[in-house]
Amino acid sequence: MKYNNILVAQNEHIATITINRPSKLNALNKATINELHDAFKTADSNRSVKVIIITGAGEKAFVAGADISEFADFSVAQGQDLAAQGQAVLFDYVAHLSTPVIAAINGFALGGGLELAMAAHFRTASDNAKMGLPEVSLGVIPGYGGTQRLPQLVGKGRAMEMIMTAGMIDAAQALQYGLVNHVTSPEALMEFTNKIAEKISRNSSVAISAAITAINAGYEDGENGFDEEITQFGKCFGTADFQEGTQAFLEKRKAKFPGK
Numbered sequence: 317m318k319y320n321n322i323l324v325a326q327n328e329h330i331a332t333i334t335i336n337r338p339s340k341l342n343a344l345n346k347a348t349i350n351e352l353h354d355a356f357k358t359a360d361s362n363r364s365v366k367v368i369i370i371t372g373a374g375e376k377a378f379v380a381g382a383d384i385s386e387f388a389d390f391s392v393a394q395g396q397d398l399a400a401q402g403q404a405v406l407f408d409y410v411a412h413l414s415t416p417v418i419a420a421i422n423g424f425a426l427g428g429g430l431e432l433a434m435a436a437h438f439r440t441a442s443d444n445a446k447m448g449l450p451e452v453s454l455g456v457i458p459g460y461g462g463t464q465r466l467p468q469l470v471g472k473g474r475a476m477e478m479i480m481t482a483g484m485i486d487a488a489q490a491l492q493y494g495l496v497n498h499v500t501s502p503e504a505l506m507e508f509t510n511k512i513a514e515k516i517s518r519n520s521s522v523a524i525s526a527a528i529t530a531i532n533a534g535y536e537d538g539e540n541g542f543d544e545e546i547t548q549f550g551k552c553f554g555t556a557d558f559q560e561g562t563q564a565f566l567e568k569r570k571a572k573f574p575g576k
Contacts, residue, residue, distance in 0.1 A: 317351070317354050317358075319351045319354075319355070320347065320351070321335065321336060321337050321345075321351050322334060322335055322336055322348065322355055323336045324358075326359075326364075328517070329364060329365060329367065329517040330365070330366070330367050330517065331359040331362070331367070331368045331369070332368075332369045332370075332371065332506075333355050333356070333359070333369070334370075334371050334372065334373050335352070335372045335379055336373040337373070338372075338373045338374035338377075340383070341376055341377040341379075341380030341424060342373060342374070342377050342379045342429070343380055343428075343429075344382050345386055346383075349402060349406050352406055353405045353409060356368065356406075356409065356410060356417075357409075359415060360413050365415060366415070366513075366516065366517035366521050366575075367415065367416050367418065367513035367516050367517050368416070368418070369417075369418050369419075369420055369506075369513060370417060370418070370432070370433075371419070371420040371421075371505075371509075372429075374422075375422070375502065377422070377423040377425075378419070378420075378422050378424065378445070379425060379426070379428060379429025379430075379432055379433075380424045380425075380426050380427075381426045381427035381429055381450070382460075384454070395456075395459070398459065399460065402459070403460055406432070406435070407431055407432065407435045408435070408461065410435040411435045411437075411461070411465075411532065412528070412532060414525035414528060415521070416437050416516055416528065417436040418436060418439070418509055418512065418513060419433035419436035419439045419440070420439075420440050420505055420509040421433055421440065421442065421445045421447070421496065422441075422442045422502060422505055423444060423445055423502075424445070424446050424447075425441075425445060426446070426447070426448050426449070427450060427458070430448065430462065430466075431449075431461050431462045431465070434462070434465040434466065434469060435460075435461060437528065439495065439497060440497060440498045440499070440500065440505060440508060440509045441490060441500075442487065442499070442501065442502040442505045443488070443499050443500065445487040445490070445496075445499075446485070446487075447487075447490050448482065448483055448484035449462050449478060449482070450482040450483075451482070452480065452482050453482040457479070462479070463475075463479065466495075468535055469495050470493040470494060470495050471493075487499045520555075520558075521557070521573065522552070522556075522573075523555075526551060526552055527548070530544045533545075556574045557574060557575065557576065560572060
């Protein structure tokens with residue numbers, strides 16, 4: 317698929333997806349969401365890709381929000397369909413991807429941009445980053461998972477305040493809240509994030525996928541995270557990665573995981 321709104325690159329075992337609409341502060345429109353879905357799906361199906369990094373082009377924004385012009389005149393039914401389709405195609409899709417996803421937040425991550433970052437498995441940020449969910453200032457609420465993922469990450473009270481005030485927090489406050497894992501300079505952000513990705517890539521991709529499934533289960537209605545952990549733990553014993561990992565440990569050497 318030829319992309320008009322994103323860039324995709326792979327270096328060794330790390331794929332980097334860059335939202336490339338800097339003139340629009342990388343705002344998410346329908347076309348960009350569909351391109352992102354395809355890029356994530358392609359990277360996830362590529363066995364040589366062990367980690368995916370998602371970031372934004374330019375120095376100002378990761379993603380400054382959704383493209384409001386696309387839905388300003390929507391009806392109730394259209395609004396519900398917009399949220400449902402967006403969550404299915406991109407936001408929930410990323411959250412449940414078997415390949416780990418790191419969001420490298422460079423600049424503004426607002427509205428749908430912060431929701432995309434929160435859908436990633438964890439986040440790094442530049443020290444000039446600003447994050448927020450300003451939807452109530454437009455007479456609507458976050459519709460791409462923001463009302464659910466933000467409380468999970470920062471707690472109910474802080475999420476309520478951020479959503480109700482429609483305000484932004486800076487990178488330092490995001491780090492204090494636990495919304496991001498690390499903060500670094502804009503110049504060092506991608507190198508720093510890639511170093512984390514490299515550490516991840518040296519471990520068993522099969523086990524990491526199982527861990528993602530087990531962790532996510534603890535945050536889903538009707539799922540028992542402990543039961544899912546037991547299931548995924550047991551499945552690991554039937555993998556070639558487990559055989560290699562345990563044998564390498566016993567032989568006091570570095571494991572070379574086959575990824576199956």
